[in-house]
Amino acid sequence: MLQSSASLPTYDVIVCGAGPAGAMAAAEAARSGLKVALLEKQFLPRHKTCGGGMPMTMNDFLWDLAPETFVECQITHMRHSWKYGDVHLGAINPPGTSQPMSLWMAQRPLFDQAMARRAERAGAELRDGLAVRSLTPESDGVLVRAEGLKGGAEWTAKARYVIGADGANGVVVKATGLRKKQSIAIALEVELPHRWGDGHPSLTPEIAHLEYGAIDRGYGWIFPKGDHLNIGAGLFRPDGNDPRRERSVRGQLQQMVFDYMDAMGLKYQADDLRFHGHPLPLWSGKEPRHEGRILLVGDAAGLVNPLFGDGLLHAVKSGHIAARAIAEDQAADYTDRLHGAFAADFDAALQLAKVFYNWTGICYRYGVKYEKGTYLATQLLCGDLHFTEMANRAIARLKRSAGANFFPAWN
Numbered sequence: 001m002l003q004s005s006a007s008l009p010t011y012d013v014i015v016c017g018a019g020p021a022g023a024m025a026a027a028e029a030a031r032s033g034l035k036v037a038l039l040e041k042q043f044l045p046r047h048k049t050c051g052g053g054m055p056m057t058m059n060d061f062l063w064d065l066a067p068e069t070f071v072e073c074q075i076t077h078m079r080h081s082w083k084y085g086d087v088h089l090g091a092i093n094p095p096g097t098s099q100p101m102s103l104w105m106a107q108r109p110l111f112d113q114a115m116a117r118r119a120e121r122a123g124a125e126l127r128d129g130l131a132v133r134s135l136t137p138e139s140d141g142v143l144v145r146a147e148g149l150k151g152g153a154e155w156t157a158k159a160r161y162v163i164g165a166d167g168a169n170g171v172v173v174k175a176t177g178l179r180k181k182q183s184i185a186i187a188l189e190v191e192l193p194h195r196w197g198d199g200h201p202s203l204t205p206e207i208a209h210l211e212y213g214a215i216d217r218g219y220g221w222i223f224p225k226g227d228h229l230n231i232g233a234g235l236f237r238p239d240g241n242d243p244r245r246e247r248s249v250r251g252q253l254q255q256m257v258f259d260y261m262d263a264m265g266l267k268y269q270a271d272d273l274r275f276h277g278h279p280l281p282l283w284s285g286k287e288p289r290h291e292g293r294i295l296l297v298g299d300a301a302g303l304v305n306p307l308f309g310d311g312l313l314h315a316v317k318s319g320h321i322a323a324r325a326i327a328e329d330q331a332a333d334y335t336d337r338l339h340g341a342f343a344a345d346f347d348a349a350l351q352l353a354k355v356f357y358n359w360t361g362i363c364y365r366y367g368v369k370y371e372k373g374t375y376l377a378t379q380l381l382c383g384d385l386h387f388t389e390m391a392n393r394a395i396a397r398l399k400r401s402a403g404a405n406f407f408p409a410w411n
């Protein structure tokens with residue numbers, strides 16, 4: 001029997017999805033005194049397809065959380081390669097730099113669980129194993145209908161605001177007219193159990209590995225974790241088409257992962273490896289990110305950096321911005337606030353991505369291998385340097401260095 005909306009449980013905010021974006025939004029909204037429900041489709045902790053690399057500036061959003069509980073390695077160097085050769089070991093903190101930086105290698109299940117539990121401690125009602133199925137906007141709020149996993153009970157409630165934090169394949173966006181045209185990258189990863197000392201000598205807990213030439217318009221990585229390596233590959237600048245529909249893409253990415261493991265002297269049983277693939281919704285320009293009482297954050301809002309393919313810090317930042325906008329009764333300003341925080345930098349990153357993924361070889365030679373390249377990339381990831389400051393300088397440097405080999409037009 002249908003319940004009348006007057007008799008339903010009510011909230012100020014229902015957050016759909018307890019990834020980093022949703023958990024941050026729920027924690028900030030709850031600590032601002034709002035009544036919050038945080039709904040998560042899966043039971044926590046759960047696997048999340050991700051490299052788990054994050055800049056240490058994530059610390060600004062951790063509050064009382066201790067990074068040691070989910071950060072397993074701290075990166076000091078990046079080992080770059082072109083077609084598995086032409087290696088360049090770049091220092092994140094080369095001599096002469098003052099403020100030491102680091103990239104953290106986190107375990108996503110632990111990080112996400114810690115963030116969600118923190119939201120609960122701040123006062124949010126965390127309900128995992130509950131998948132949002134539909135949203136019905138009304139004049140004074142939004143009806144949210146969800147369903148328990150494995151035949152669990154239905155749950156319906158009403159909120160003044162809904163935050164869509166349900167990631168790249170979420171349902172919230174479908175209840176709106178938002179994000180009809182998306183720019184999608186695709187990546188996959190595998191977790192290979194590892195003992196330090198095996199394989200290539202540069203496989204150590206302080207070095208992240210990045211390989212550029214082996215996959216066209218993308219890159220591969222090996223990220224160290226406590227007891228395993230996270231090895232993956234992504235197609236970050238697909239050629240116009242949605243890569244999810246191209247069957248051959250998954251095969252190409254998997255082959256690259258196998259080749260990378262072989263090049264690094266890693267032993268594996270192909271049949272034992274479990275590949276996880278997932279889309280990455282890339283920033284593709286300014287567009288509305290809220291409609292009425294529904295606000296989108298993180299991957300649901302398309303906040304993946306089009307150059308590096310990172311989304312964790314942006315997810316958390318956008319969750320914080322959405323919660324603040326609602327707490328300050330300024331939800332109508334959300335898109336403007338979000339664009340204020342991201343648009344200029346992401347637009348500049350998009351320009352760089354077009355150059356980088358069209359002329360990766362030239363960019364590798366004159367950009368990645370530049371003595372300060374790793375340092376500058378880390379500054380960009382940390383948000384200590386703005387893409388707006390870098391993009392023109394980097395493109396000018398490439399033009400100067402590559403001379404007649406540089407083609408300044410792109411689609």
Ligand SMILES: Cc1cc2nc3c(=O)[nH]c(=O)nc-3n(C[C@H](O)[C@H](O)[C@H](O)COP(=O)(O)OP(=O)(O)OC[C@H]3O[C@@H](n4cnc5c(N)ncnc54)[C@H](O)[C@@H]3O)c2cc1C
Pocket residue numbers: 016017018019020021022039040041042048049050051052053054130131132133165166167168169170171186187188189232277278279280297298299300304309310311312313315
């Ligand atoms: C292979 C790969 C490697 C990556 N590596 C990195 C990296 O090293 N560093 C980095 O910064 N970024 C990386 N990213 C990107 C990063 O994973 C995402 O940007 C980030 O997870 C976005 O966080 P989010 O909270 O917006 O979404 P998510 O982390 O996707 O969380 C969404 C949550 O919503 C839940 N959900 C979905 N549907 C529903 C529903 N109907 N009801 C309730 N809950 C729902 C999901 O179960 C999930 O828990 C990588 C991505 C991929 C695919």
